[in-house]
Amino acid sequence: EVQLVESGGGLVQPGGSLRLSCAASGFPFSDHYMDWVRQAPGMGLEWVGRIRNKDNSYSTEYAASVKGRFTISRDGSKNLLYLQMNSLKTEDTAVYYCTRVIPGSAFDSWGQGTMVTVSS
Amino acid sequence: DIQMTQSPSSLSASVGDRVTITCRASQGIRNDLGWYQQKPGRAPKRLVYAASSLQSGVPSRFSGSGSGTEFTLTISSLQPEDFATYYCLQYNSYPLTFGGGTKVEIK
Numbered sequence: 001e002v003q004l005v006e007s008g009g010g011l012v013q014p015g016g017s018l019r020l021s022c023a024a025s026g027f028p029f030s031d032h033y034m035d036w037v038r039q040a041p042g043m044g045l046e047w048v049g050r051i052r053n054k055d056n057s058y059s060t061e062y063a064a065s066v067k068g069r070f071t072i073s074r075d076g077s078k079n080l081l082y083l084q085m086n087s088l089k090t091e092d093t094a095v096y097y098c099t100r101v102i103p104g105s106a107f108d109s110w111g112q113g114t115m116v117t118v119s120s
Numbered sequence: 121d122i123q124m125t126q127s128p129s130s131l132s133a134s135v136g137d138r139v140t141i142t143c144r145a146s147q148g149i150r151n152d153l154g155w156y157q158q159k160p161g162r163a164p165k166r167l168v169y170a171a172s173s174l175q176s177g178v179p180s181r182f183s184g185s186g187s188g189t190e191f192t193l194t195i196s197s198l199q200p201e202d203f204a205t206y207y208c209l210q211y212n213s214y215p216l217t218f219g220g221g222t223k224v225e226i227k
Contacts (some may be wrong), residue, residue, distance in 0.1 A: 035216075045156075045164065045207055047216040063215045064121075097163055105169035106154050106211035112163055 002026040002109040004098050009114030016088050016118070022081040022098030022111055030054055030076040033101035036083050038094035039113075046094075050101065051081070066092075088118045122146050122210050126219030132227040139195040141222045143208035148188045152212035155184055155193045159204045167206075168193065198224070 008020040022034070033056075036048040049062040051072040060072050071084040081098050095115050099107035123146035133139050143153065151171035156164040166175045168184035171191055181196045195202055203226055208219040 044221045045158075045209075045218045047209075047218070050214075050216075061214050102169075104152075105173075106152075106209055106216065108166050108169070108175070110163040110165075 002100060004100065004109060004111035006096065006098055006111045006114040009096065009116045011117045011119065012088055013120050014088060014090055014118055017084070017086045018088065018116060020083040020085070020096055020098075020114055020116070022083075024079045024081060024098075024100070027100065029074075029079040033103075034072075034074065034081045035099045035101055035107060036072060036081075037097045037099055037107070037110075038092075039097070040091070040094045043094075048083070048096070085116070088116075090118050092116065093118050121215055122149060122213060122217055124208055124210055124217050124219040126208055126222055128222060129220060130223040130225065132225050133198050134227045135198055135200060137198045137227075139198050139202075139224060141193045141206055141208075143186075143191045143193075143219045145189045145191075145210055145212075149210045149212035151187045152210060153184075153186070153191050154209045154211065155182075156207045156209060157202075157204045158207065164207065195224075 003025045005023045012018050033052050035050045049072050052059045069087045073082045095113040097113045098111045100109040102108045125144045153171045155168040158164040167178050167182050172184045183194050205221050205223045207221050
């Protein structure tokens with residue numbers, strides 16, 4: 001069974017940093033692209049970014065709203081996905097989900113999400 | 121960026137009704153579209169991928185259709201557990217973009 005479990009959310013001041021983790025199990029983590037998606041309170045879904053697999057050099061893509069501030073990385077030896085968030089803004093307040101990507105069909109599995117609140 | 125315009129933004133329907141939700145892409149996306157269902161406080165769940173392929177385990181009352189710029193999600197006979205918010209997602213090109221969502225409420 002595919003399992004994705006996010007952690008690391010919390011309250012942070014504007015301008016601060018936070019690192020989210022996503023523990024993956026039940027599938028060959030290293031083979032899959034992985035994405036982050038977020039949802040601000042009461043709002044819709046927003047794609048944050050992607051990290052490809054080893055065969056594709058772990059290359060990344062980002063939404064314009066986070067590019068230059070957020071960095072996605074992964075540790076294949078630990079089956080962990082990360083989202084490093086720097087220079088946080090109040091508009092980054094959201095539940096952050098990690099998702100597994102299936103080639104040609106986007107996300108088929110989601111974690112339960114972790115809440116990030118950016119506030120002074 | 122590809123804009124996904126989803127309609128309606130909300131609807132009221134009764135159990136047993138046929139419900140149709142539409143997504144329009146600002147440019148052609150072939151069939152690179154998925155539909156997701158989200159209930160309050162829960163992560164989204166995929167219903168359909170590749171515009172018309174039903175996710176394993178999803179009831180057959182759900183169906184997707186379309187290609188290019190016009191897509192629909194149909195629920196043939198609405199059940200109590202179907203009251204939720206539905207989102208389309210295009211994955212044809214970066215950045216991936218979602219529709220604004222359709223909240224399906226009980227009439």
